[in-house]
Amino acid sequence: MKTITLGSTGITVPQNAFGALPVQRVNMDTAVQMLRKAYDGGMRFFDTARAYSDSEEKMGEAFGKWNSPKRDQIFIATKSTAETPEKLRADLETSLRNLKTDYIDIYQLHCVKQCYRPGDGTGLYEVLQEAKAQGKIRHIGITAHKIGIAEEIAESGLYETLQFPFSYLATERDIALVEKCQKNNVGFIAMKGLSGGLLTNSRACMAFMLQYPVLPIWGIQKESELDEWLSYFDAEPEMTPELDALIKKDRAELLGDFCRGCGYCSPCSVGIVINQCARMSQMIRRAPSENWLTMQWQEEMMKIERCTECGACMKRCPYELKIPSLLKKNLADYKEILAGKII
Template sequence: MEKVRLGRTELYVTKTSFGALPIQRISKTDAVRLVRQAYEAGINYFDTANMYTDSEEKLGAALHDVRQHVVISTKSGATDKKTALEHMELSLRRLRTDYIDLFQFHNPAVLPDIDDPNGAFAAALEMREKGYIRHIGITNHRLAVAREAIASGKFETLQFPFCYLASDQDLELVRLCREHDMGFIAMKGLSGGLLNNAAACYAFMQEFDHVVPIWGIQYAWELEQWVDLAKRNPRMTPELQEIIDKDRRELAGNFCRSCGYCLPCTAGIDIPQAARMSQLLGRSPYRPYMSDTWYAKMHKIEECVHCDICKSRCPYGLDTPALLERQLAEYDAFYAIHHND
């Protein structure tokens, strides 16, 4: 498989890499089998996080005996030194390894204070000095924090949402990372499931030779799809560009990326799904959303207490309560026509 130099880390990782968030949703047996199949197909980079429940444990079970042949990154949302150290030590045990290739600060609202002796950055420096982590990066959904991270020169990689719906500002981040010799790891390459043409997504990523997309993989067919694309290595064509242009027109403006940082909801609303229901109805099989279960889930929106906590947490600045109200109105209109289909 094609490999990419991950900025100044000098780590060479497969351009097609494995995002391990989804494997927390499947059994350990199935997860270990899937991860091992990915490794045997040539994928050498696996990304997880402390907060992904048992994802680290499953990766450890699948890869501990081939550890020297793979690159593993994990993350912590800790803001103080004590908790960050605890998270790193827990990750090492779960991953069944004595080092982490890339430790990432997990979507901090503000840049970690690199001079705070009791802060999380001090923990990362200490663990790097001891050899337990080898490189330090950061993930984020906020343009301002991402720009600060690049300018600081203290982080070797940036993980940021990036797909063919990218704005000019997103593209600028990619350019800045190249200029600063900083690895760029692309998450949400399918925009939370809204993009459904894998070949178009793959070809777009190939336009950026220093970008490493991590595809979230839960099923064998998803793995097979990305492995096949890596073998065929399709590049941009007029036909694929037409698909991209159509999606850009349909999904232009503010829409929910399903990052989940709005949760938990005070009223128990499934915000990441409900807030993009109209897109899901138009871009995927709609019958599952016509069930009594989904009707009840959508009508939880009527129980919104307008605390605005979700709005304050949204890294994209969405007016989440207003968005939910619009989505419910559109859902009810669709449901009235199609629920008896």
């Protein structure tokens, strides 16, 4: 497996890392088992966040009791959505306790609305500098979903890593962002490598990632998924004509406005589960399951008819999608699927 160095951090790890958002959905024993298996299988970089409910605690249980030298071989990244210095300091202390560690390798501002800078009046960057000077964090990172903000971050000279969505559905501008980060010695951490579950061929996803100087963090919830990613340590996928054709087909079908399922649009004032309903058509076709046609999901989809088009979801959507229109399009398609039972 190829290795990658994350910009100026000096952190060098295999180009195959663990995204720990999904472990909040499994019990403690299962999470600990998977995290340790990931380490034993070759993964060295693990990404979590305060926003991922008990994900940090599970990672702490898995790795916090491992004494040196293993801790020195594990690189932990976490994040805070704090918008005040007081909350950021509190989040950092909570993360240190949860992770059962004296330091965090990369501490990231999470899903930012701007490129935070020293002297901008928020005080957030100053807290990061303070924490780094105290040895509580080793490197300063940031995550963004909006390309314009990400580009500003990459050029700012302030952040050692940038985490941004990147998959084989990437646009030319997304790829240019990767190149900009490389030029400015900013480590690029690639989230949403499966585009929120829309991409289902892990071999194609990995082969694509290996062409770029990025560190993909795969969201892993099941041991079978972990086994798939770990298998690539023994045999790296190559970009074959077959995989290239599959990628081109997916790009033709999916490029444009599609929901990544991040959930930042929620809550909905009328109770619509936006991050599932806005991509239901694609999920049914790309991850076929009778479960999408149950009475429960039929009821959820019919809530779209109650949409008031208040616009609150659009203001929160990091991808600036026209969500009400997207929901209605998915509902119309869903009704046709129900009528014909096409899966």
